Amino acid sequence: MISYQHYLVLSAILFAIGVIGVLTRRNAIIIFMSIEVMLNAVNLTFVALSNHLHSLDGQIFVFFVMTVAAAEVAVGLALIVVIFRLRETVNVDEINLMKW
């Protein structure tokens, strides 16, 4: 029998994979995709607990998370396009003007 803990463990694994992607990859687009993986891991947690607790609030929240994710991707990819136009790179190690 599959309990909600199975889903929570899966979502923890997916979130950790997303964290590894953000911390180890230097391509801004791959970092964005890793953030999407993390958002989806959290969505899976919401839906699993919403199913377990017989409540729909988690699914409503997932709906809003998707809205914000879509907005974030649109603005973020526009930023990446502008940065590429200015600097000819999307390597985050070379985009360090505001780092220190």
Next chain:
Amino acid sequence: MTPLLFYAFAALSIISALLIITHRHPVYSALFLILTFFALAVLYVLLNAQFIAAVHVVVYAGAIMVLFLFVIMLLNLRRETLAVQPNWVWKGVGGALAVLLLIEVGYVLNVARLPGGIGPYSPEVLAQKGNTELIGELLFTRYVFPFEVASVVLLVAIVGAIVLSKRKLS
């Protein structure tokens, strides 16, 4: 049948998520991201969240991935992705931090107990009335204000994306 489906698609999502972060070329990463999204949509159906599964496929696999692929094609990244040198120290630090996070989350899952009661939306109620209809009722009654704010968020994102990526008129 359900455990088999769960394990199959959980494994698929983990493997394709690993391929996203390990593959050298961004286009392949984007395609594996689509695979992850579809595996997660199947898991949503297993969790009686049919509406979320459908919206997930439409929004993520449809809209967001097209955006990603368009930007990857616009940027022409091949030369650059091959030139990036891997930094093994930072890869090790990042991997260790992520494993630490996984251990923490696993510990919390073992210890934590869920507070609060069980809500009225059992799988029988969902099957009788329909997941989509119940979500729609909630969305337009109790959550109508966040719903309207979400439309403002999308509008701001549209305007922001256009303003950012527009070339200056000279």
